[in-house]
Amino acid sequence: MDKRIGEVILSFQNISLSFGGVKALTSIGFDVREHEIRAIIGPNGAGKSSMLNVINGVYHPQEGEIVFRGKTRRNMNTYESAKSGIARTFQNIALFKGMSVLDNIMTGRNLKMRSNFLLDAIYWGPAQREEIAHRKKVEEVIDFLEIQHIRKTPVGRLPYGLQKRVELGRALAAEPSILLLDEPMAGMNVEEKQDMCRFILDVNDQLGTTIVLIEHDMGVVMDISDRVVVLDYGKKIADGTPDEVRANQDVIDAYLGVAH
C-alpha cells in the first residue's frame, strides 16, 4: 500500500451519550487519521448512527471531548461541521425526490455559494459566473460517479442503488475533507455493492477524502477499510485493522452470540 495516511485529524475521548435513561454511547474513544477509510461496525442498536451524529454535531454528547483539527471542544455543531468540510449521506435516503439529479447535487454546493440573491434572480455578472463554476463542479461529480445518463431524471424515479449514488454525489459536491457514510450499501444487490465500493475507494484515492463509514456488510468493511472500530451496546469492544478485528474474541461473540 502506498496510501498516504496522515496525522490524526479527529479524535474522541470518553464520549457518552444518553437519551433519558437510555445509554446510547458509553465512554467511546477512537480517532480518525487523514486520508484513511475508517469503519464503524456493530450489531443493530450498537450506537453506530449515534456516533456518526455526534461527529457532525446532530447529537451533543453529555460527556467527553472531541478534538478536531487540533481544537478541543465538548461537541460539534452541524453548521460548523459542514463549513469545515464534513459531509454525509444518510441511512434512509434524504434527497429531494421531485428534483433532478443535477439539482440535487447542486444543493450540495449550497455552502459555497457567495453571490447575493438579487443577482442570482436576474442571473447576471458574478452570479452567472458563479453558477457556471458550480455547474462545472457538479458535472465533474456526475462524471466521477458515472451517472450522466440520469442527469435530468427526477430522483424519485430512480432505483434505490442509483439514489444512493446520487446522495453520495451531493455529499461530494461539497468537496468535503471528511465524508461520513451511513450504511452506503444497505439494501443493494451484489453488483450495486461492487460499484459503490469502487466509488468509495476512488473518492478516497483520487480526491484524498477521509471516509468514516458505517456498514453492516462485514465482507465489504473488511475489504475496503484501513481501520475498524466495533461497537456493541454503546461500548467499544475492538479497534484495529480488519485482520485484528476479525480475530478478536469479543467481536466474534458479539456477532455470533455466546453461550451463557
Place this chain on the structure above:
Amino acid sequence: MSVANALLEEPRLDTFPRLLLHHARVRGERPATREKDLGIWQTWTWSQQAEEVRALACGLAELGFKRGDHLAIIGDNRPRLYWAMAAAQALGGVPVPLYQDAVAAEMAFVLQDAEIRFAIVEDQEQVDKMLEVMGQCPALSHILYDDTRGLRHYIQTELQSLDEVMEMGRIHDRERPEFLDGEIARGEPGDISVMLYTSGTTGRPKGVCQTHFSFITAAKSGCEFDHLGPQDSILSYLPMAWVGDHLFSYAQATVAGFTINCPESGDTVITDLREIGPTYYFAPPRVFENLLTTVMIRMEDASAVKRGMFEYFMAVARRCGAEILDGKPGVSAIDRLLYGLGNILIYGPLRNVLGMSRIRVAYTAGAAIGPDLFRFYRSIGINLKQLYGSTETCAAVCLQPDGEIKFDSVGKPAPGVEVKIAGNGEVLVRGQMLLREYYKLPADTAEAIDSEGYFHTGDAGFFDEDGHLKIIDRAKDVGKTESGALFAPNYIENKLKFFSFIKEAVAFGQGRPMVCAFINIDMGAVGNWAERRNISYSGYTDLAQKPEVYELIRGCIEKANAELAEDPVLSGSQVHRFLILHKELDPDDDELTRTRKVRRGFVAEKYAVLIAALYSGKASQFIETQVKFEDGRSGMVSAELLIMDARIFPAQKKAA
C-alpha cells in the same frame, strides 16, 4: 503550416492520413469530431484533429512504433481512439480495434495472433485486462491509456498516459517537423489500413486485412450513393471493432469530411442522439425496435385525445407514408393533405423525440428487420434503408437505393461491386472492396476467394425480378425438401419471429416431404393477449397448450405462409404442421447459443420423438424433458403436446 506542405507537393488522396491532411487544409475550421464531456459538447475542427493526430503519431514513433507494426485499440468510441487509428496509419502501421466488452482471455488470442506490441486503451478497466494477459502476450510492451482515473498507483513500466505520449510527440514534431510528413508520403494505397477480427461464431476469430484502397473505395461509393458530404454528421456509438463503425465513423467520415459525434457514455446514447440530431444514422434492428417500444409505451399512457390523434395519423401514415417518401405516384390529394397535417401534428414531433428530425439517410443491417418495424420508420418520413456486407467486404456489397425500398431485400449491388449467385445458392462477391487476406491464414484466404476473384460470403440468396438481392440464410443451413423445393430454415423462422406472439421458431424440412416447425410463444405478449380474453393459465406449459393459443399461432403461421406463397422461389417452404413446445428453448439447456441462436442439430436430436410425430400425422404426442433451473438444479417437465395443421397457399406466379 507544415501539415499542408506535404499535400501541396503530393495531392494524392489515396490514404487516410493524406485525406485527413486534405480536410485540415480545405475545411480546417469545420467540425471533425465532437464529444460530450462534463455535460458539454466539445468540438475539434479538422485542423485541430490533424494536430492531435500528429502529436499522437510522433509520440508513438518516439516510443518505437514502426512501419508495419500493429496497434491494438480498445475502448468505447472516444475521439482519441479514432485519432489513434489515423496516427498508426500515418506511421505506416496497422490499427487493430478490439471489442471493448470482451473478457481478457478473449483479447489474449487477438493480441497474440496480431503480435501486438502497442495497445492504446480507454481506461482502467481495459488496462487491467491488458495487465492480466501480459504473461500470455510477451510481445506487448506499451500500454497507453486515455483516461487516467484510478491509474495513479499503477507502477508497471509498460503503462503510460496518452497525455504524456502526445506531449512527447509535440516536442518530437517541433524538433523534426519533416519526419511525419515523410512517413505519410511513404504510405501506399495498397498498404494494409486496418485489421478487423471476425466475430468467430464459426470457429476462432480471423484477422481480416483491408487496404487503404479497399476501404476508401467502399467509403467513396457509399458517400456518392447517398450524397454524403462535409455538412453531414453521424453519432458514433457502435463498437469500433465492428466493420460498420469503421466504415461509417472512420472511413466515410474521413473520405467525405463529415462530423462524427462521440456520446458521453453508453447509457446516454438516446439523449445524445436527440441533442446532436445526426443527418446520417446507423443502428441494428434491435435499436430501432427498442425505440419504437418506448414510443408505444408512452403513447399508452398519453391522454385520450393525444392517443386518438396518434392512432388516426399513424393509420394515414401506414396507408401512404412510405409511398410519399419514395415519391411514388398514385397517392390521392386527400391523403397527401392528411399526411401533411399529420407531419405537423404527429410525425414531426415524433421524429424530434426520436432524435431523427434531421436524418437524411439511416441504415440498418446485421439481422433481419421486421416489416412492420421497417414500415413504421419509413412511414413517418425517416429514410431507413438496409444494406448488406461483411467484414471481408468493407460492409459494402448491397445498398437500397432511394425510392426502391423493399423490406425483405438488401437492395442492389453497390457501384463497382459484382454479385453473382453460385450453383448452391451462395452469394459470391467481386470488387475493389474485398479483403486482401486473412492475417497469417493463406489457406483460409485461398478458400474464401476463388480463382476468379470472387469472395464466398457463406450466405445464400437470390436476385428477385427487380434485381434486388434477397439474403435468405447461411448457405450451409439451406437445403432442399424431398420434392426439391428450396428450404431456408432461418428465413422461415425469422418470418415467424416477426410476429410478436412468437418468440422462437425452429423449422425442419431438409430432405423431408414438407416443412414443419416448433414454436415458442412469447410469454409476455401471449400472456397479455390471454388475460384480455379471460383465458386463465398457470404457467408457460399450460398457456402453450391452450387451444385458443394454438389458433392464435395458426393464424400467424398462415399469414407467413401466404407471404411465402407470393415468392416463387420460396413457396415450397410453407409450414404444413406445427406444435408449440412445452418449454422455452434455453441456453442453459444447450438449445440456444449464448447469443440466442437456435442450435438446430441439437434441438432436432433432443426432440426427435416430436419430429417423428409431426411427420407421422399424429394429432398429439407425449413428451418428458429434463430442464435446468437457474439455481443449477434440474427437474422434469412433461406434457401432451397438440400438433396442428396450417393452411397451405398455392404458389403464385407473378407476372414479371
